[in-house]
Amino acid sequence: xxxxxxxxxxxxxxxxxxxxxxxxxxxxxxxxxxxxxxxxxxxxxxxxxxxxxxxxxxxxxxxxxxxxxxxxxxxxxxxxxxxxxxxxxxxxxxxxxxxxxxxxxxxxxxx
Numbered sequence: 001x002x003x004x005x006x007x008x009x010x011x012x013x014x015x016x017x018x019x020x021x022x023x024x025x026x027x028x029x030x031x032x033x034x035x036x037x038x039x040x041x042x043x044x045x046x047x048x049x050x051x052x053x054x055x056x057x058x059x060x061x062x063x064x065x066x067x068x069x070x071x072x073x074x075x076x077x078x079x080x081x082x083x084x085x086x087x088x089x090x091x092x093x094x095x096x097x098x099x100x101x102x103x104x105x106x107x108x109x110x111x
Contacts, residue, residue, distance in 0.1 A: 008045055008071060011035050014100035016084055019047070020076040021069060030076055034085075034100050036066050043071045048096040050088065066096075
């Protein structure tokens, strides 16, 4: 299923998504990303990768960079529940993950 601009327009900053591009292997499963922004001008999605194929390499840290993914290359995208971010809290030392988790609780104060 090819994604369109309208499908990506509903995504917001710090949303957790499952995404697969045309550059991924056919047999590979979609990877998880945190949305940073969506640019209709550049027709791209800026996202932070959560899953990484290189995690088994000793001394290799999980990525903390932002990828700009062309919309045309996205073959599958699904928004995941934001509460799934809580499972990442102790797994990843990534400032983008921490900001996304903090955004879950912004404006929600105890009464």
